[in-house]
Amino acid sequence: MRTRWADESYQGIVRTGFRMKRRLFKGKSPFQTVEVVETSGHGRLLLIDGMTMVSERDEFVYHEMIAHVPLFTHPRPRRVLVIGGGDGGSVREVLRHKGVERCVLAEIDPLVVAASRKYIPKTAAALSDRRCEIRIGDGVRFVRETAERFDAVIVDSTEPFGPAKELFGPAFYKDVRRVLTRDGVVVSQAGSPFYEIGTIKNLMRILKPVFPVVEPYLFTNMTYPGGLWSFLYSSKGPRPSRDFKPARVRAARLPLRWYNARMHEAAFALPEFLRKAVGR
Numbered sequence: 216m217r218t219r220w221a222d223e224s225y226q227g228i229v230r231t232g233f234r235m236k237r238r239l240f241k242g243k244s245p246f247q248t249v250e251v252v253e254t255s256g257h258g259r260l261l262l263i264d265g266m267t268m269v270s271e272r273d274e275f276v277y278h279e280m281i282a283h284v285p286l287f288t289h290p291r292p293r294r295v296l297v298i299g300g301g302d303g304g305s306v307r308e309v310l311r312h313k314g315v316e317r318c319v320l321a322e323i324d325p326l327v328v329a330a331s332r333k334y335i336p337k338t339a340a341a342l343s344d345r346r347c348e349i350r351i352g353d354g355v356r357f358v359r360e361t362a363e364r365f366d367a368v369i370v371d372s373t374e375p376f377g378p379a380k381e382l383f384g385p386a387f388y389k390d391v392r393r394v395l396t397r398d399g400v401v402v403s404q405a406g407s408p409f410y411e412i413g414t415i416k417n418l419m420r421i422l423k424p425v426f427p428v429v430e431p432y433l434f435t436n437m438t439y440p441g442g443l444w445s446f447l448y449s450s451k452g453p454r455p456s457r458d459f460k461p462a463r464v465r466a467a468r469l470p471l472r473w474y475n476a477r478m479h480e481a482a483f484a485l486p487e488f489l490r491k492a493v494g495r
């Protein structure tokens with residue numbers, strides 16, 4: 216039988232392929248094409264417009280690093296907003312924090328939530344947690360119009376085009392600042408330091424006039440092209456090294472598989488090419 220591959224072509228210069236057993240779902244929403252495939256070596260994959268979003272085998276890395284770095288830096292996170300993140304992985308990690316009372320998920324595409332709930336339930340399970348409220352709609356509009364205030368905002372979006380384009384713009388981050396509480400922290404998905412250093416630099420240029428603290432941090436995974444990926448941590452005050460207390464992580468005793476206090480600290484060590492490019 217012919218071997219089939221779930222192929223992702225990235226920037227037209229690199230391809231990653233996951234040996235595919237079968238396609239479980241393919242659907243088109245007004246925003247994008249959503250697929251879920253069963254693979255031989257990486258569990259189930261969620262793809263959007265042909266780009267791998269989540270692989271069951273390594274999604275814990277991305278979701279632990281996007282959630283626990285800000286939530287263990289903020290002194291006492293209780294209300295969290297996740298923008299994008301319709302697969303539910305970021306919400307699952309946020310709600311591991313017993314002190315979090317409310318997590319709002321602002322996801323533009325209900326098809327992503329439905330497909331994730333049905334086909335990658337281990338990732339999406341926390342979407343049914345009573346502390347989670349799913350608001351289907353544009354995250355840009357949500358932060359512009361909400362009267363709520365949040366201790367942390369997690370921007371778990373797709374790449375800066377299509378519906379996600381404005382999530383990488385100055386107006387959005389001015390609104391994010393408005394909805395953050397006094398010690399508010401925000402983390403943004405910032406792409407590959409190898410292939411998208413421009414995205415990282417542009418996003419830092421947008422964040423710096425809005426937040427006094429802006430720090431890139433890195434993680435590695437099996438799924439994304441180049442294997443090295445970045446987030447941008449920004450805040451109104453708390454610093455991810457000075458204000459981070461490793462004892463809090465140990466005391467929380469969360470069932471984690473990647474994040475720990477040393478990985479938190481190590482994530483902010485930048486390789487020389489990136490350090491120079493972002494002027495650290």
Ligand code: SAM
Pocket residue numbers: 246263267268269277298299300301302321322323324327352353354355371372373374377378379380382404
């Ligand atoms: N971990 C993935 C990555 O690194 O690319 C992202 C995961 S999540 C599936 C990305 C989500 O962002 C998608 O479900 C997409 O529908 C959502 N999204 C894109 N633009 C959005 C917007 N303006 N408002 C809310 N959600 C948006």
